Amino acid sequence: MNEPVRPRPLTRAPLSARSDRTFQGLILALASVIVLVFVLSVYQLGRESWPALREFGLSFYTERTWNPVSGQFGAAQMLIGTLVTSLAALVLSVPLAVASALFVAEYAPKWLANPVGYLIELLAAVPSVVYGLWALFVIAPILGRWQQGFFADPANVALYTRCQDLWNSGQTTLQCFFVPSAFDGRGLALAIIILTVMILPYTASVARDVIRLVPADQREAMYALGATKWEVISRAILPYARAGILGGVILALGRALGETLAVAMVIGDSQEIIKSLWGGASTMASVIANQFGDAQERLHRSSVVALGLGLFFLSVAVNFLARVVIARLTPKGIQ
Amino acid sequence: MTAQSTPLSGRPRPRLSAARRLRNLLMGVLIALSTVVVVAPLLLIFFYLLREGLGAMNLEFFTRTPAPEGETGGGLLNAILGSLQMLAMASVLGVGVGVAGGIFLAEYPRHPLMPTVRMLSDVLAGIPAIVMGLVAYGLIVLQFGFSGLAGAVALGFLMIPIVVRTTEEVLKLVPVTVREAGLSLGLPQWLVILRIVLPAAAGGIITGVMLALARVAGEAAPLLFTAFGNPLVNLDPTKPMSALPLEIYRGATSAYDENQRLAKAGALLLILIIFATSLLARRASRRR
Numbered sequence: 001m002n003e004p005v006r007p008r009p010l011t012r013a014p015l016s017a018r019s020d021r022t023f024q025g026l027i028l029a030l031a032s033v034i035v036l037v038f039v040l041s042v043y044q045l046g047r048e049s050w051p052a053l054r055e056f057g058l059s060f061y062t063e064r065t066w067n068p069v070s071g072q073f074g075a076a077q078m079l080i081g082t083l084v085t086s087l088a089a090l091v092l093s094v095p096l097a098v099a100s101a102l103f104v105a106e107y108a109p110k111w112l113a114n115p116v117g118y119l120i121e122l123l124a125a126v127p128s129v130v131y132g133l134w135a136l137f138v139i140a141p142i143l144g145r146w147q148q149g150f151f152a153d154p155a156n157v158a159l160y161t162r163c164q165d166l167w168n169s170g171q172t173t174l175q176c177f178f179v180p181s182a183f184d185g186r187g188l189a190l191a192i193i194i195l196t197v198m199i200l201p202y203t204a205s206v207a208r209d210v211i212r213l214v215p216a217d218q219r220e221a222m223y224a225l226g227a228t229k230w231e232v233i234s235r236a237i238l239p240y241a242r243a244g245i246l247g248g249v250i251l252a253l254g255r256a257l258g259e260t261l262a263v264a265m266v267i268g269d270s271q272e273i274i275k276s277l278w279g280g281a282s283t284m285a286s287v288i289a290n291q292f293g294d295a296q297e298r299l300h301r302s303s304v305v306a307l308g309l310g311l312f313f314l315s316v317a318v319n320f321l322a323r324v325v326i327a328r329l330t331p332k333g334i335q
Numbered sequence: 336m337t338a339q340s341t342p343l344s345g346r347p348r349p350r351l352s353a354a355r356r357l358r359n360l361l362m363g364v365l366i367a368l369s370t371v372v373v374v375a376p377l378l379l380i381f382f383y384l385l386r387e388g389l390g391a392m393n394l395e396f397f398t399r400t401p402a403p404e405g406e407t408g409g410g411l412l413n414a415i416l417g418s419l420q421m422l423a424m425a426s427v428l429g430v431g432v433g434v435a436g437g438i439f440l441a442e443y444p445r446h447p448l449m450p451t452v453r454m455l456s457d458v459l460a461g462i463p464a465i466v467m468g469l470v471a472y473g474l475i476v477l478q479f480g481f482s483g484l485a486g487a488v489a490l491g492f493l494m495i496p497i498v499v500r501t502t503e504e505v506l507k508l509v510p511v512t513v514r515e516a517g518l519s520l521g522l523p524q525w526l527v528i529l530r531i532v533l534p535a536a537a538g539g540i541i542t543g544v545m546l547a548l549a550r551v552a553g554e555a556a557p558l559l560f561t562a563f564g565n566p567l568v569n570l571d572p573t574k575p576m577s578a579l580p581l582e583i584y585r586g587a588t589s590a591y592d593e594n595q596r597l598a599k600a601g602a603l604l605l606i607l608i609i610f611a612t613s614l615l616a617r618r619a620s621r622r623r
Binding site for chain 2 (some may be wrong): 001014017019020022023024026027030031033034035037038040041043044047048095096097099100102103104107116118119120121123124125126127128129130131132133134135138197200201204205212228229231233234254257258259260265268274285289292293305307308312313315316318320321323
C-alpha cells in the first residue's frame with residue numbers, strides 16, 4: 001500500500017507476457033463496449049421514461065387511456081395491439097413456414113431446393129420500409145376494394161350502421177368485429193398480413209436447419225415400417241424437430257414484437273380500444289415511430305420512451321425464453 | 336403368409352393403402368402450395384418495384400436532390416450519400432467492437448467476464464431497432480442535436496451483435512492445432528491471434544460484416560430521431576443527414592405522387608444493393 005507499484009523487471013516478465021497483457025487489455029476494453037451499450041440503453045430509457053413512470057406508476061402499462069391532449073397516458077392499448085398483431089401473425093405464419101421448410105428439406109430436388117432456400121433468405125433481407133411501401137401501395141387498395149364491395153349489399157350497410165353505434169359507445173360484438181370500417185384498407189388486418197409475411201422467413205430458415213439435422217436413421221426406420229412420406233414427416237421428423245422449431249417460432253415472435261415501420265405505415269395509428277379487425281390500432285413500436293418526433297410535451301415524450309422501455313424488456317424476455325426452450329428441449333445432437 | 340402379415344393393420348390392405356396414399360399426396364401438394372405462398376411476396380415485391388421504380392431511375396435520380404413538395408423531378412443524391420456516410424461510420428463502431436468482441440469470446444473463453452459479454456451480446460441482438468434509435472437519441476441528440484453521427488451510432492449498435500456472433504463462430508472453426516503450432520514457435524498469443532488466426536478467418540469475418548451492413552442499410556426506424564433526414568446533400572456528420580430508407584419512408588407516406596415515385600425508385604435501389612450484398616456474402620461463405 002505505501003510503496004508505489006513498480007513495473008516488474010524484464011527478466012521475470014518477458015516481452016511476450018507484457019505484450020499479451022496489453023493486447024488482452026485492448027480486446028477486453030473494446031469488448032466491454034458491448035456491456036456499456038447495454039448499460040447505457042437501460043440507463044437512458046430508464047431516465048427518459050422516469051417522469052411518466054413517476055406520474056402514472058406501473059399502472060402505466062395497464063391503463064387504457066392514451067390522450068396527449070388531456071395528458072393522460074396508459075400503454076395497455078398498445079401492449080394489446082403489439083400482442084394481438086404478433087400472435088396472429090405467428091399463428092398464420094407457422095404452418096406456412098414449417099411447410100416451406102419441409103419442402104426445401106424433404107421434398108424438393110437439389111436444383112429446386114437451393115434457389116427456394118435463397119429466395120426465403122432474401123425475404124428476410126427485405127427492409128421493413130420496403131414491406132411497408134408494398135403493403136401500402138399494393139395490398140391496401142386490394143383490401144379497400146374488397147371492403148367497398150361489402151357495402152354493395154344494403155343489408156350490410158344496415159349492419160355497419162348498427163356496429164358503428166356500438167363502436168362509438170366503445171363496444172363490439174363478434175359479428176361487428178369482422179365488419180369492415182376502413183375504406184383505405186389500412187388497419188389491424190393489413191398489419192397482421194404484412195407482419196405474417198415479414199416473420200415467415202425467420203421461422204422457415206430455423207425450421208429448415210432443424211429438419212435437416214434430424215438423423216437419417218429416424219427417417220429410414222419409419223420407412224422400413226412401410227410408412228408413406230407424410231407419415232414419416234408427421235411421426236418421425238416433426239416430433240424430433242419440435243423443440244428446434246418452437247425455438248425458431250419464439251425468435252420470430254421477438255422480431256414481430258419490435259417490427260416498427262411496416263406496421264406503423266399500415267396499422268392506422270389509433271390509440272382506441274380495438275373494436276374491429278379492419279379498424280385502426282397501434283403497437284408499442286408504431287406509436288414510438290409515429291409520435292416521438294411530434295411529442296413536444298415532456299410527459300408525452302416520456303410516455304413514448306416508457307413504451308420503448310417496455311418493448312426493450314419484452315424483447316429481452318422473449319429472446320431469453322427462446323434460448324431456454326432451445327437449450328432445454330432439443331434432443332442431443334441437434335444444436 | 337398373408338394371414339400373418341395383416342394382423343397389425345387388422346383391415347384388408349388395399350383400402351387402407353388408398354387412403355394413406357391419398358393423404359400422402361394431399362399433404363405433398365399442400366406443402367408445395369404453401370411454399371409458393373411463402374416465396375410469392377418476394378417475387379411480387381421485386382417485380383412491383385421493378386415496374387414502378389425502374390422508370391424513375393435515371394441520371395437525375397442519382398445526381399439531384401428531391402424537388403420541393405408539389406414539384407416534379409429531382410433525385411435521391413442526398414439519401415444515397417447520407418446512407419454511404421452513415422454506413423461507413425457505423426462500420427467503424429460495429430466492426431471495431433464486434434470483431435474485438437468475437438475475439439474475446441472465442442480466444443479468451445476462461446476470462447471471468449466472458450459469460451456476461453456473451454449474454455449481453457445476445458440480448459443486444461434481440462433489441463428492436465427503434466429502441467436503439469431512442470437510446471441514441473438520449474445519448475447524443477439531446478446534447479448535440481440531430482446528426483448523421485447519431486444515426487451512425489444507432490446503426491453501429493445494431494451491427495455489433497451480428498458481427499460478434501459471426502466472428503466468434505468463424506474463429507472457432509480455426510483448428511486448435513494451428514494456434515498450437517504458432518505458440519510452439521515461440522510467438523506470443525497476441526501475435527498468434529493477429530497474424531495466424533485472424534487471417535485464416537478473414538473471409539468469414541468479412542462475410543459477417545457484409546451481412547450486418549446489408550441488415551442495417553435498410554433500417555429507417557433508428558434514424559427517425561437521430562439522423563432525422565435532410566433534403567440537401569450533407570457531408571458534415573454533425574448535421575442532420577438523409578438516408579435511403581428514411582426517404583423511402585417519408586416518400587411512401589407522403590401525399591405527393593412525385594415523392595411516392597422517388598420512394599419506389601429508392602426502394603428498388605435499396606433492395607438491389609441489399610440482395611447483391613447478401614448473395615455475395617453467401618457465395619463467399621460457401622466457397623470457404
